[in-house]
Amino acid sequence: QDLLKEPYVLEVLGLVLVGDLAVADGFHFLREAADLVGDADVDAALGVAEIDTATGRFIRVNRKDGEIVGYSVEEMLTLDFMTITHPDDLTSDLAQMEQLRRGELHEFTMEKRLFRKDGSIVWVDLTVSPLWVPGESPTRHMAIVKDITERKQTEFALRESEAQLRGLFDNTSDLIQSITPDGRILFVNRAWRETLGYSAEEVAVLNIFDVIYTDFREHYSALLQRLMAGEGDGIMETSFRMKDGGIVAVEGHVTVGFEQGQPVAIRGIFRNVTERMQAEQRIVEMATHDVL
DSSP states (O other): OTGGGSOOEEEETTEEEESSOOOSSHHHHHHHHHHHHTTOOOOTTEEEEEEETTTOBEEEEOHHHHHHHTOOHHHHTTOBHHHHBOHHHHHHHHHHHHHHHTTSOSOEEEEEEEEOTTSOEEEEEEEEEEOSOTTSOOOEEEEEEEEOHHHHHHHHHHHHHHHHHHHHHHTSSSEEEEEOTTOBEEEEOHHHHHHHTOOHHHHTTOBHHHHBOGGGHHHHHHHHHHHHTTOSOOEEEEEEEOTTSOEEEEEEEEEEEEETTEEEEEEEEEEEOHHHHHHHHHHHHHHHHHHO
């Protein structure tokens, strides 16, 4: 839908059409568009096809539509859109086409995969609009596609990177957290949850100051304020309160992430030093006892 509202000009086998023209009859649509734009330039980034709604066969396509899937214009006219649509996306495509035919949708947009002539896959942003007058029998529709393969590959790579990073975080014994400047918890790793005894659902509604032990809250807040002001080294010793009321002593390092000069996330990596602190306390107590 948004694609149709872009100020583009497209060539369709010698005819020029302009997006966002709310004209019901297809031929009238093309004729008025041609009258409006004349010899306007072609937007080579978009493929356009006129399709027989009953059979799915391509009636007319522009050169870009064929280029996206590796076919010539002449070859495209021997195909239907179902043949080149990935089977995992075809069910949704056909379901929305049925809604379009029944008049339940005025148009629809979806991301889907197409098979290229060489068997490879291309991702496209598809917008489909009817070329029949409301109330008439569905005859033809227009499909506009934009190649978004590069964007999808970037998204997949980012998700994979995030999954690997999350796996790394979840396989460390350190407690890792990310919070907003006001203390809302954005992320904690598995060691953080398991050490403090919280489920992921419980963490989602926590504020970090629900977890910081009462005696350390003022100090913790003051340190965060200094870090957000660009001061301090971020080294921290504090104590977390477990869900069952127990206390976990931690030490670690805190950094602040900025966007356009404003703090947006405060990230901390802590090590559980409770046993060490308890051992040190016992040594102090023993030394004090011996002196006495």
